[in-house]
Amino acid sequence: MVSVGVIGSGAWGTTLALLLSRKGIATTLWDHRPERAATMQQRRENSDFLPGFRFPDTLRVTGQIAEAVQGKEMLVLVTPSQKMRENLRLLAPYLGEKTLLLNASKGIEIGSLKRMSEIIVEELPTTGERVATLSGPNLSREVAQEKPTAAVIASTAYDVAVEYRTLLTTSSFRVYNSHDVVGVELGGSLKNIIAIGAGINDGLGYGDNAKAAFMTRGLAEISRLGVAAGANPLTFAGLAGIGDLIATCASDLSRNNRLGRRLAAGEKLNDILQSTHSVAEGVWTTQAALQLARRYNVEMPIAHQLSLVLFEELDPHKAVPELMLRDPKGELEGII
Ligand SMILES: NC(=O)c1ccc[n+]([C@@H]2O[C@H](COP(=O)([O-])OP(=O)(O)OC[C@H]3O[C@@H](n4cnc5c(N)ncnc54)[C@H](O)[C@@H]3O)[C@@H](O)[C@H]2O)c1
Numbered sequence: 001m002v003s004v005g006v007i008g009s010g011a012w013g014t015t016l017a018l019l020l021s022r023k024g025i026a027t028t029l030w031d032h033r034p035e036r037a038a039t040m041q042q043r044r045e046n047s048d049f050l051p052g053f054r055f056p057d058t059l060r061v062t063g064q065i066a067e068a069v070q071g072k073e074m075l076v077l078v079t080p081s082q083k084m085r086e087n088l089r090l091l092a093p094y095l096g097e098k099t100l101l102l103n104a105s106k107g108i109e110i111g112s113l114k115r116m117s118e119i120i121v122e123e124l125p126t127t128g129e130r131v132a133t134l135s136g137p138n139l140s141r142e143v144a145q146e147k148p149t150a151a152v153i154a155s156t157a158y159d160v161a162v163e164y165r166t167l168l169t170t171s172s173f174r175v176y177n178s179h180d181v182v183g184v185e186l187g188g189s190l191k192n193i194i195a196i197g198a199g200i201n202d203g204l205g206y207g208d209n210a211k212a213a214f215m216t217r218g219l220a221e222i223s224r225l226g227v228a229a230g231a232n233p234l235t236f237a238g239l240a241g242i243g244d245l246i247a248t249c250a251s252d253l254s255r256n257n258r259l260g261r262r263l264a265a266g267e268k269l270n271d272i273l274q275s276t277h278s279v280a281e282g283v284w285t286t287q288a289a290l291q292l293a294r295r296y297n298v299e300m301p302i303a304h305q306l307s308l309v310l311f312e313e314l315d316p317h318k319a320v321p322e323l324m325l326r327d328p329k330g331e332l333e334g335i336i
């Protein structure tokens with residue numbers, strides 16, 4: 001049977017490692033802090049990021065990246081997106097010539113403005129046709145609880161998407177495949193911007209009309225940028241688009257959504273970030289998306305206003321009239 005290495009042991013990495021090891025698959029989970037890896041291996045639980053779920057015997061935790069990579073037929077990469085590149089450099093010496101790689105992180109690298117699969121192929125040039133990306137409405141705790149969930153795996157190589165689909169499918173985790181790597185990666189990343197805004201909306205008590213409009217116009221922004229970058233517009237009507245947008249904007253479990261509610265309560269971004277080790281990718285994705293929008297000459301008014309709230313302490317109440325009083329436009333302008 002196949003053996004799998006999971007690189008990154010936050011809530012999602014641990015959940016995916018649990019899903020695999022519960023299927024009886026030999027799974028090695030890597031934590032970049034060896035002392036925490038040792039604690040998890042001994043206690044059989046990730047009490048920092050995913051408390052309450054006991055590890056099966058088929059799951060081993062290690063602080064040695066070589067152990068998680070060497071001899072593995074398939075890897076799952078689940079680090080914070082801004083740390084993906086440094087971790088690829090760490091694992092590169094141990095990577096097998098035929099090992100498949102699945103990205104499960106959602107973000108865009110600040111500076112290079114590259115998506116995760118682009119970084120993988122840039123750092124590991126021989127892996128081109130062996131890379132796929134997982135995305136969709138996948139709040140880790142619900143997946144760990146084996147609540148019914150659907151996801152999508154995109155790859156330019158159909159066989160690779162299908163191999164990972166088979167690997168991850170269970171009676172509570174249904175996986176679709178897609179060719180649209182750009183759309184699936186951008187959908188999963190950009191929805192985090194809108195989730196922060198939805199959390200602000202909730203925190204300010206703006207109500208459901210506002211939230212529905214915000215999510216819908218958020219999806220229009222995601223689609224505009226995605227289509228300009230080469231995505232299939234229909235991908236944004238799928239699991240990695242509207243699906244993930246709904247889950248993240250609606251759920252108390254979303255870290256991006258929670259960050260938005262704390263901003264609405266008047267907390268400062270730096271204080272929020274310092275109070276947690278969990279990653280709210282939308283903060284960094286807002287910066288990267290606005291730079292990408294300039295590259296493609298695409299308008300992203302919501303992301304722009306959110307960047308002012310995040311980085312220039314704009315009172316969110318003042319962002320709203322800026323969005324409401326913009327020049328009226330055709331609803332689908334810039335998308336199709
Ligand atoms: N949690 C979810 O529900 C969920 C679902 C789908 C996708 N994702 C995506 O998965 C990625 C990882 O998120 P998560 O929820 O697993 O993490 P998390 O927020 O629960 O925890 C962050 C993890 O990153 C680790 N980390 C910090 N610096 C690191 C470094 N330099 N190298 C390696 N690891 C480092 C921390 O030790 C910790 O394990 C993100 O891109 C996120 O958007 C998360």
Ligand SMILES: O=P(O)(O)OC[C@H](O)CO
Pocket residue numbers: 106136137138139140192195244247248253254255256257279280281
């Ligand atoms: O907790 P969040 O906000 O990082 O969202 C987690 C997943 O991306 C939901 O699909």
